[in-house]
Amino acid sequence: MSAGGRSGVQAGGENVERLRVYLGDLRERGVPLPMRGGEVNRSAIALACGFNRQVLYVNEGARALLEEAVVRCGPAGAGTEEADGDGDDKTVSRTDRRDRRIHQLEQANAALRAENHGLRERLRRLEHVEAVMMAGRRVAP
16 A cells, blocks of 8 residues: 555556546647647646656556547647748748747646646645644654
């Protein structure tokens, strides 16, 4: 048993379910996966889900869910239009830059939302520990 009173298999299953809920929420809101440097930002995702980033590498179920979400969303930068050769390259270029900037801002917003969610979860856990300690009971590390 782990420190939280549950087995590693149970904790792994809970982590997969948290990731499933998080990815489902992103999909429902139409928010893209958090990206950083053209790659999926696993740190932001793990923070939002309330588990260690290594879970996304080690846990088979979590890794498969994330890979499926990446495939479903397509590669970074997908959806930008190419110039159609009608001589209106300035408009297309300006639109592409604007679309890229909007996409960057959406990614930054998603990462901040993920961080906010993770911090709220951490605060909730720390408030629980504080309440237990104030009641005079010992908290296992």
